Every structure is written in structure tokens, then in C-alpha cells.
Amino acid sequence: xxxxxxxxxxxxxxxxxxxxxxxxxxxxxxxxxxxxxxxxxxxxxxxxxxxxxxxxxxxxxxxxxxxxxxxxxxxxxxxxxxxxxxxxxxxxxxxxxxxxxxxxxxxxxxxxxxxxxxxxxxxxxxxxxxxxxxxxxxxxxxxxxxxxxxxxxxxxxxxxxxxxxxxxxxxxxxxxxxxxxxxxxxxxxxxxxxxxxxxxxxxxxxxxxxxxxxxxxxxxxxxxxxxxxxxxxxxxxxxxxxxxxxxxxxxxxxxxxxxxxxxxxxxxxxxxxxxxxxxxxxxxxxxxxxxxxxxxxxxxxxxxxxxxxxxxxxxxxxxxxxxxxxxxxxxxxxxxxxxxxxxxxxxxxxxxxxxxxxxxxxxxxxxxxxxxxxxxxxxxxxxxxxxx
Numbered sequence: 001x002x003x004x005x006x007x008x009x010x011x012x013x014x015x016x017x018x019x020x021x022x023x024x025x026x027x028x029x030x031x032x033x034x035x036x037x038x039x040x041x042x043x044x045x046x047x048x049x050x051x052x053x054x055x056x057x058x059x060x061x062x063x064x065x066x067x068x069x070x071x072x073x074x075x076x077x078x079x080x081x082x083x084x085x086x087x088x089x090x091x092x093x094x095x096x097x098x099x100x101x102x103x104x105x106x107x108x109x110x111x112x113x114x115x116x117x118x119x120x121x122x123x124x125x126x127x128x129x130x131x132x133x134x135x136x137x138x139x140x141x142x143x144x145x146x147x148x149x150x151x152x153x154x155x156x157x158x159x160x161x162x163x164x165x166x167x168x169x170x171x172x173x174x175x176x177x178x179x180x181x182x183x184x185x186x187x188x189x190x191x192x193x194x195x196x197x198x199x200x201x202x203x204x205x206x207x208x209x210x211x212x213x214x215x216x217x218x219x220x221x222x223x224x225x226x227x228x229x230x231x232x233x234x235x236x237x238x239x240x241x242x243x244x245x246x247x248x249x250x251x252x253x254x255x256x257x258x259x260x261x262x263x264x265x266x267x268x269x270x271x272x273x274x275x276x277x278x279x280x281x282x283x284x285x286x287x288x289x290x291x292x293x294x295x296x297x298x299x300x301x302x303x304x305x306x307x308x309x310x311x312x313x314x315x316x317x318x319x320x321x322x323x324x325x326x327x328x329x330x331x332x333x334x335x336x337x338x339x340x341x342x343x344x345x346x347x348x349x350x351x352x353x354x355x356x357x358x359x360x361x362x363x364x365x366x367x368x369x370x371x372x373x374x375x376x377x378x379x380x381x382x383x384x385x386x387x388x
Contacts, residue, residue, distance in 0.1 A: 004052075004284070007037075012093075015093045016100075018091055019082050021048065021082065023044045026041075038051050041100070048100050049103050051100075053099075053209070056209065060138060065089045065090060066136055070133075071208075074130040076126060076205060077104065077203055078205045080102050105196065105203050106198030106204050107197065108193050108196065109195070112192065114242035117227055119202045120195060121242070121246035122250055123205065124247060125249075125251040128184055131186075140214045143214060147270055154274060154278055158277075169270055173266070176264075178267070181218070181257060182217070185211065187210070188218075190205070190223050191226045218264050218267060222271075224243065227239060240339060245340065245385040255369070258369075258383055266301060266305060273294055273301055277294045314345060315338075315344045319347060319353065321349055323350050324353070328356050343383055343384075344383075344384065346381075348379075349376055353380065357380045366385045369382060
């Protein structure tokens, strides 16, 4: 939310007369963010955020504002757009499209707890589910094609290890069938600075101006890469497990999502490394421009690659000829310290395992994908989740 377009008090006071919000009391530019011009605005009628859109088309703005209203009506704590006296939500200021939204209570989190990550996982899944009833469509502008194009653009400006890393990752990303992943409405930028907590409760979802129709799994990966990482970029497993478990309690993953989870984490890390690299290498003009450090997401990408290469896609456990409680113990030992999203397949001959292993899994936050019997052998397929 950098300031590219300065606004005077007189210009803002005149602009506000289009809204039933009272008289201007004060305002200040917001330094965080990178895309649009934003101000905190206080009037005699309340507190608001003013956004001047620097790049978006009228069709994009119709989508964003209607989506804000849709999610607000669905009970999602988003910043609701203010309506002008004539009922419209979009106005013009300094020759640019502008909107005024309610300023929500709360503050951003520096280091979220697992409980706060779980709260966000629940809200994100609810956003995805309720978004299925939203009638408008907006294509991704930071999707796979953009990542490939931007990657090749900045690749020409890099050298050494960074160039080799980017070249290798671009080649890997070309092998991932992103088009097979389930899609719907996504926020696409749900970082910690776009979420508010107030009194221990999630109180606000902000900055919907990257929202689009895209992969739900990618939206979740964007969240994980910001909310569930240690300072060095490695995953904070308790936060990761809490977030994914809470998300899947509302919208369980489909098998294709489970299969491509690690690849999608890499894609999400790549996207923000590229956008930050481009902002540094090819800066835009502006009055208060925030440039975020690209090395943060370069390091996160390196960690996601290492985790992907080290992680077995599917763990097979032979628990045949073991009697209760040994099959459950074998599974428990296998999943201990595993991150969320790993598939574990146990083959047993004790028929009691068909009940005991799923019961144990559900108690401990894992998801039962499948149970089946063939003759004397019984197969239970789990996906790791929130480990107690």
C-alpha cells in the first residue's frame, strides 16, 4: 500500500463529500504494500481506508468491490466498501479510480501462534467455499504464465547461483499440471500484514486487490509461506499442521491437491521472489515506495525445494501379522514429526485395524483418505495433519 499519488487535505475533503461519512478530521499515507496508493482517513463519522488504484481496469475494480460485499454478506470479516450518496462504490480522485472502505479494528501479527494459524485456516476455507456462489470472474495475473514470463525477464538480470536457481526452478515448474487443481475465488495475497487480530480473534481480512479465480491450493500455499515459516525460511511445523488441519476441516483436499502440495508451495515462493526481484531491478516511481527484500522468498524457495526433495510422496507401512495395538503403534511411529500433507498407507491383516487406525488418526488430526479390504488384507490410507 505505497503512496504513488499525493493527495492534499482540500482534495480529500472534497472527495469525501460524495459519501455519508461526515467531515474530514485527519489522514495519513500508508507505507506498507507495493501496488496502490492508500491512506488512513478519519472523519467525524468513523475511520476508513482510502485506495487510489494505480493499475487496475474498471472490470477488475467491479470484481474487487463486489467480492468484498459478497464476502462481508457471507460473514467473512473483510473491509466493507462504503457506498456514495448515489449508491455506487467506485469514485474518482486525482484522475484515478478510488474506493473508501471501513477501517477494521485490530493489529497485524509478527509471529502467529498455531491457534492463530488455525483461525486463519478456517477463515480461508470459508472464503473459498462461499466464493463458489460469487458470479463474477477475474483471471489470474500472477499465475503460472506470469511466473514463466517474469522469470525469463529477470533471469537476464541475474548471475551466478541466483540465475542457476531460477533457471532450474522455471524448468521444474513447467512439469506441474496446475490446470488440474480445483479452482475458485482466491485472495492470492493473504500475508500477515493483510490480516488483523483483535482481542485474540481474527477481526479483519484486508487488501483484496490481487483476488482472482485461481487454484485454492495455491492460495493456501501463499499463506503457509508467510504464516508458517521460521526466520530462516524453514517451515514451523506446529503452525503448518494447525493451519492445514483447520482448513481441511472445512474444505478437505482432493487427491490431486495432496499430490501437488509441495510443488504448489514452491510455485508460491517463486511468485513472490520474482515480484520482489522485479520491483528492485525495475523500480517504479512514487512518493513513498516500499521495496521488500527478495532474498526472503529466495531463501524460502530454497527450503521448499530441499523439503520437496527430501519428502517421500507416499509412505508404505507393512503391518501384516501384527495384532492390536501394534498396527496403530506402527502408524504412530511412522507419522511422528512428519509435516502435514504426507500420505501414509498401512497394510494390515488384523481386521480391528480398520477401526483402530482411523479412530486414532481422527483423534490426532490426521485425515482418513481411504479404507478397503481385499481378502485377508486391509488397507488404510491417511494424510498427515495436525499432530498433537
